[in-house]
Amino acid sequence: MPTNAPGNVRPSEITPHTVYLQRRRFLQMAALSAAAGWLPLPATAGVKLTTTGKGPFSTSEPPTPLKEVTHYNNFYEFGTDKFSPAQRASSLVTHPWNVAVEGEIRRPNIYAMETLLKLAPLEDRIYRLRCVEGWSMVIPWVGFPLNALIRQVEPTGNAKFVEFTTLYDPAQMPGQRSSVLSWPYVEALRLDEAMHPLTLLAVGLYGEVLPNQNGAPLRLVVPWKYGFKSIKSIVNIRFVEHRPTTTWMKASSREYGFTANVNPQIDHPRWSQARERRIGEFFKRDTLLFNGYAEQVASLYRGMDLKKDF
Amino acid sequence: MVRRFNAMGWVKAAVFCLSLAPLARLGWLGVYGGLGANPIEFITHSLGTWTLVFLLLTLAITPLRRWLHFPALIRLRRMLGLYAFFYAALHFVTYLWLDQFFDWAAIAKDVVKRPFITAGFAAFLLLAPLAATSTAGMIRRLGAKRWQRLHRLIYPAAIVAVLHYLWLVKQDLTQPLFYAAALAILLGYRVACHFRRP
Numbered sequence: 001m002p003t004n005a006p007g008n009v010r011p012s013e014i015t016p017h018t019v020y021l022q023r024r025r026f027l028q029m030a031a032l033s034a035a036a037g038w039l040p041l042p043a044t045a046g047v048k049l050t051t052t053g054k055g056p057f058s059t060s061e062p063p064t065p066l067k068e069v070t071h072y073n074n075f076y077e078f079g080t081d082k083f084s085p086a087q088r089a090s091s092l093v094t095h096p097w098n099v100a101v102e103g104e105i106r107r108p109n110i111y112a113m114e115t116l117l118k119l120a121p122l123e124d125r126i127y128r129l130r131c132v133e134g135w136s137m138v139i140p141w142v143g144f145p146l147n148a149l150i151r152q153v154e155p156t157g158n159a160k161f162v163e164f165t166t167l168y169d170p171a172q173m174p175g176q177r178s179s180v181l182s183w184p185y186v187e188a189l190r191l192d193e194a195m196h197p198l199t200l201l202a203v204g205l206y207g208e209v210l211p212n213q214n215g216a217p218l219r220l221v222v223p224w225k226y227g228f229k230s231i232k233s234i235v236n237i238r239f240v241e242h243r244p245t246t247t248w249m250k251a252s253s254r255e256y257g258f259t260a261n262v263n264p265q266i267d268h269p270r271w272s273q274a275r276e277r278r279i280g281e282f283f284k285r286d287t288l289l290f291n292g293y294a295e296q297v298a299s300l301y302r303g304m305d306l307k308k309d310f
Numbered sequence: 311m312v313r314r315f316n317a318m319g320w321v322k323a324a325v326f327c328l329s330l331a332p333l334a335r336l337g338w339l340g341v342y343g344g345l346g347a348n349p350i351e352f353i354t355h356s357l358g359t360w361t362l363v364f365l366l367l368t369l370a371i372t373p374l375r376r377w378l379h380f381p382a383l384i385r386l387r388r389m390l391g392l393y394a395f396f397y398a399a400l401h402f403v404t405y406l407w408l409d410q411f412f413d414w415a416a417i418a419k420d421v422v423k424r425p426f427i428t429a430g431f432a433a434f435l436l437l438a439p440l441a442a443t444s445t446a447g448m449i450r451r452l453g454a455k456r457w458q459r460l461h462r463l464i465y466p467a468a469i470v471a472v473l474h475y476l477w478l479v480k481q482d483l484t485q486p487l488f489y490a491a492a493l494a495i496l497l498g499y500r501v502a503c504h505f506r507r508p
Contacts, residue, residue: 064347072347080482083346133480135348180482251481270477271424272416279347283411 044095045211049142049204055123057198057223057296063126064137066206068279073213074131075232076181077166077173084175085213092172092233094217103239104159107152113217117203120148124207125200125221130262130291132226136276141221142204147195149237155191159239162194163187164220164231181247187231188244188258189222190300198223198296224293226260257310261301262291266310318382325386329393332360333400350408357401358430362475362489364394365468369496388444391464395441398471402434426477429470436467465500468493 063069073085078092097113111119122142130136150162168184170176176183193199200221203210210216215232222229228248248256255269264274264287275284290297336353339345345352371387374380410417420427440461442448449457472493475486 068347076481080484082348135351178482267423270426272420274416277348277350282350282408284409 045209045216047209049122049207049209051122051124051142051207053124055125057293058124058126059128059138059292061126061128061138063140063206064279069137069139069205070211070213072279074133074227075175075213075215077175077183077185077233078213079175080178080180086211088174089212091174092167092212092216094212094233097217097235099218099235099237101149101153101237103163104156104241105239106154106156109153116149116201116218119152120144122203125202127200127221127223128291129221129223129227129230130276130287132228132256132260132268132273134271134273134276135279136287136291137279140206141200141202142207143200143202143221145197146199146201146220147197149201150191150195153239155239158241160191161240161243162189162191163236163238163240163244164234165236165238166231167233167235182250185231185247186244187220187229187246188240189229191239192300193222196297196300198293224261224290224297226262228256229260259301259304259306259309261297261306261310262287263289263306263310265289266307318385322385322389326389329364329389332356332397350404354401354404354409357397357404358475361394361397361401362471364390364397365464365471366489366492366496368394369464369468369493373496373499392441392444395437398434398437402430405430426474429477430474433467433471433474436463436470440464440467465497468497 071086072082074082075085075089078085078088095113099111099113099116100108101111102108122144124140124142126138126140128136129139146162164187166185167173168176170183189199200223202215202219202221203217205211205214210219215230218234219232220230220234243258246256246258248260249258262273267273273287276287277284288294336345336356339352340349368387368390371383371390375383406412406417410420421431422428440463443452443457443460452460472486472490475489476483479486
C-alpha cells in the first residue's frame, strides 16, 4: 500500500491552519527580504517606515494604545464585531498590491504600492478618529496627503468627486460572503474635500506598516468625518462627475449621508451624536464640530444645510 | 416524593449558582483585562444579552414542562424570572451610571427620543412589578388569578426587549433575529395552546 494514500495521513501529520498561514507569511517575508536590497518595500505589518517626522495638524492629545487601535476595529470584510478583524485579517495578502487610478483624469495609471510609497514624503499625522457609533480614538498615522496623488494624475474639468473602492475577494475577506453590506465597499469625497491638506492616504500607524485589520496596505483617513468614510484596503480610485452612492448610503440612506461630517448637533436617527467615549477613558466626552477640525474645514461647507445634506 | 423534592432542591441550588456565572465571568475578565478596548460597551452588551437569555429561559419553562412531562420544572421559573430582572437591573444601572453618568436631563431625552432606549426602558418598567410580586405572600394577597394576569406582562416585556436589541444594532441583524425567532416560537406555543382549548 502506498504510504501517501489519503487514508494514511495521520492527524498529527496535517499542517495546522495557523502554521499553514505562517507559511504564506514566511513566503511574504522571504520575498520582502529578497527585495529589500534595492526597493523600499514595506509590505508587511510591523515593518518600520521612515518618515519626515510629525506633520501638520497633529494633535498633542495622548494616542490610543496600539493594542486598542489594532484590536477594536470596524472592518466588516472580516466580520461585523469589533474583535473579528484582528483575529481574521491575516488572510489578507497585501503584497503585491496595485491601485488603479482612473476616470476623469489626464494621466490614468495603475500604481504598484511601491510607487505610491515614493510618491510623496511620508509624514506622521496624529489624528482624532470618531466612529459614527459614538466612540473615538487618537491614532498616529503614517501617510501622505491625498492631494499629492491627485496633482500627479491631473483631474479634468469634469472631475467633481473621487470614488474609492476596497478589494473584493471573499477568499481573502471572509466577511464578504455575508450580504450584510453590498460589496465591494465604496466611499467617496467631493474633489475639494479630497484635495484638502488634512485628507490623508495612510500606509502605516505607530511608525510601522498598517496592520491588516486597520486597512492595509493603503487606506483613506478623513479626520473630520465619521470613520466609515475612511475606506480601507483601497484598490481603485476613480474620478467622476456625479456623486457616487456609497456603501453605507445604500445600506440605509436615512441614517448615513454622503457628507457624514462629525457633528454633535446632528443626531443619527437612532442615537445621539452629542457625546462620545474616547477609548481608554471611563466617562464620555463632548463631541466637537468637525471632530475638532472646524478651523481647517468649516469653509468647505459654508452655505450648505448640513441637516439636510448630512 | 421526598426524594424528588430533595433532587429538585439540588437542581435549584445548581441553577442558582450557574445563573451567576455570567456576572462572575465579567468580574474575571475585568480583573484580567479581557473586556477589550471598550469595556463599558462590553459589559452593557453582555448584561443585556443575559437579560434576554433569562427572559427566554423563563418563558421556556411552561412548554418544557409539558414536553418533557416534568412538571417540577415550575420550581425553577421564579428564580429564572428574578435573574432576568437582576440582569436587566444591572444593565439599566450600567446605562444610567457608566453611559450617562446620572445626567437625568440627557436620560429623559434619550428615553423619549430614541426608540431603542424607549423600548428598553419599557421592558424594564414592565418587569419591575413582576419582580416585586414574586413572593408567595404577594401571590396570596393578589389572589392567584389576578397574580397570573399581572404576570402575563412578561409577554410584552420580552417583545419590547427584543425590539430594543433589533433597533440598536447598526447593520448586522443576525443576533437580534435569533432572539426574535426564539421568542416567536415561545409565544407561538402559547397562542397555539389558547386556540386549541375548547
